Amino acid sequence: MSEVNNKKHIAVVGAGIIGINCAVELQARGYQVTLIDKGAVGEGCSKANAGHFATEQILPLAEPSILLQLPKMLLNPLGPVALSPKHFPKSFPWFIKFIANMFQSKRSKNIQALKNINKHAIDYYKPLLKAAEAEHLLIEKGSLLVYENTPLEKIKKQHQAYLKQGIKVKLLDKGQTLLLEPNLHRNIQYSLYFTEVAHTLNPLALSQKLNEFGQALGYTFKSFNVKTINHSDSQVELSDGEECLTFDHVVISTGAWSETLLKQLNYKLPIEAERGYSLDLSEQTKNQLNRPVASAERRFIITPMSHGLRLAGTAEFAGLTQTANMKRAATLHKNAQFILNELPKLSEEKSHAWMGCRPSLPDSLPVICSAPNHKNITFALGHQHLGLTLGAISGKLIGQIISNEKTAIDISPFSISRFN
Numbered sequence: 001m002s003e004v005n006n007k008k009h010i011a012v013v014g015a016g017i018i019g020i021n022c023a024v025e026l027q028a029r030g031y032q033v034t035l036i037d038k039g040a041v042g043e044g045c046s047k048a049n050a051g052h053f054a055t056e057q058i059l060p061l062a063e064p065s066i067l068l069q070l071p072k073m074l075l076n077p078l079g080p081v082a083l084s085p086k087h088f089p090k091s092f093p094w095f096i097k098f099i100a101n102m103f104q105s106k107r108s109k110n111i112q113a114l115k116n117i118n119k120h121a122i123d124y125y126k127p128l129l130k131a132a133e134a135e136h137l138l139i140e141k142g143s144l145l146v147y148e149n150t151p152l153e154k155i156k157k158q159h160q161a162y163l164k165q166g167i168k169v170k171l172l173d174k175g176q177t178l179l180l181e182p183n184l185h186r187n188i189q190y191s192l193y194f195t196e197v198a199h200t201l202n203p204l205a206l207s208q209k210l211n212e213f214g215q216a217l218g219y220t221f222k223s224f225n226v227k228t229i230n231h232s233d234s235q236v237e238l239s240d241g242e243e244c245l246t247f248d249h250v251v252i253s254t255g256a257w258s259e260t261l262l263k264q265l266n267y268k269l270p271i272e273a274e275r276g277y278s279l280d281l282s283e284q285t286k287n288q289l290n291r292p293v294a295s296a297e298r299r300f301i302i303t304p305m306s307h308g309l310r311l312a313g314t315a316e317f318a319g320l321t322q323t324a325n326m327k328r329a330a331t332l333h334k335n336a337q338f339i340l341n342e343l344p345k346l347s348e349e350k351s352h353a354w355m356g357c358r359p360s361l362p363d364s365l366p367v368i369c370s371a372p373n374h375k376n377i378t379f380a381l382g383h384q385h386l387g388l389t390l391g392a393i394s395g396k397l398i399g400q401i402i403s404n405e406k407t408a409i410d411i412s413p414f415s416i417s418r419f420n
């Protein structure tokens, strides 16, 4: 822990899993922290996600084979990827950058960066959850990626690709898969078993427990919608249009909503709200699975949580403000009927549907860095599909950056400079 500048008053704007982790880490380092959000703690994208500490996801979404599949996917409004025609002009530059990241040289660098940050992500959570008395929320039973009809040769190639990157994974046949998860549908032929990943029983409870811990350490929470940000050499001023708050340093962790604030500081941020959906099933489904099960062909995941199964996934490019299309959440239930042996009918279910905006950048890497032209502003945003996974390590890195310490990993790939 650094003793330098430990009386600095720091605002962390955005109380999602990333902001909460930053605030806890900074408060533990002796800074005086105010965590700010326009809504409630943990109720943005971090609220009802799939709860998967997905350290195996080191392959960026921008991969060439998706180009062939994309037109077919986009034609189906309830398919795994959807693009709103109204939103298309706004998202077009993002897609161009996304395609540019498919080139091998960029892709290899992005894989390396994701590998580095994912590698110890779960280890960073463990002491933190212990201190916050929330260890019970982290379950280490691995996860399965199941296949219904993909040819074995193709699955073997995927298996080898993960092994080549150092991911611990086993290829299981039908019998071995059913031994681990007896309630899976007999459609399932093979699976990849990722042995070193984990899941949480409740992402919102995890955020809330960490927030309680942070408040016990001494940080305060303020409900405030930051509309403008002004900067001088010694201070940063945040305003909601009526009230003005002044801090020595500000961390911006506003997830998918970050573009407006960064624009005021003259930084370009090609961020898309990659909207995903989840559907919670009733408590009677609670014991059907032991670990998260993702479907390779249907592109969604089922996670056993404390309240029952959660079905989650899909990517919809429709901006921050369009009304959610809850039919997409109901489609998850249709797909789950092919993955699970017995699933209560949706009409008989007391299900709960949700939509969250993933903060996605075209290279699948987050932004974790000091603002290059503003010495008292730091960014922790753009964690796309991995915000829960990378919460603890992102908080640690932000603490190290602000305390001028050597960071635990090389953070140069996560600089905002790559877009500016």
Ligand SMILES: Cc1cc2nc3c(=O)[nH]c(=O)nc-3n(C[C@H](O)[C@H](O)[C@H](O)COP(=O)(O)OP(=O)(O)OC[C@H]3O[C@@H](n4cnc5c(N)ncnc54)[C@H](O)[C@@H]3O)c2cc1C
Pocket: 013, 014, 015, 016, 017, 018, 019, 036, 037, 038, 039, 040, 042, 043, 044, 045, 046, 047, 048, 049, 050, 051, 052, 053, 054, 224, 225, 226, 227, 253, 254, 255, 256, 257, 258, 275, 276, 277, 278, 312, 313, 314, 355, 356, 357, 358, 359, 381, 382, 383, 384, 385, 386, 387, 388, 389, 390
């Ligand atoms: C369906 C789905 C499933 C997912 N599954 C997983 C998974 O299994 N594993 C995983 O690791 N990740 C998963 N994710 C991704 C993960 O949920 C996100 O990456 C993560 O929640 C992002 O956290 P965040 O703190 O950056 O953003 P958020 O949680 O969205 O928090 C940002 C906060 O900033 C606040 N804010 C914004 N603007 C302002 C402002 N101007 N003033 C004040 N406050 C502001 C918002 O109110 C919000 O509370 C999933 C996402 C979805 C949608």
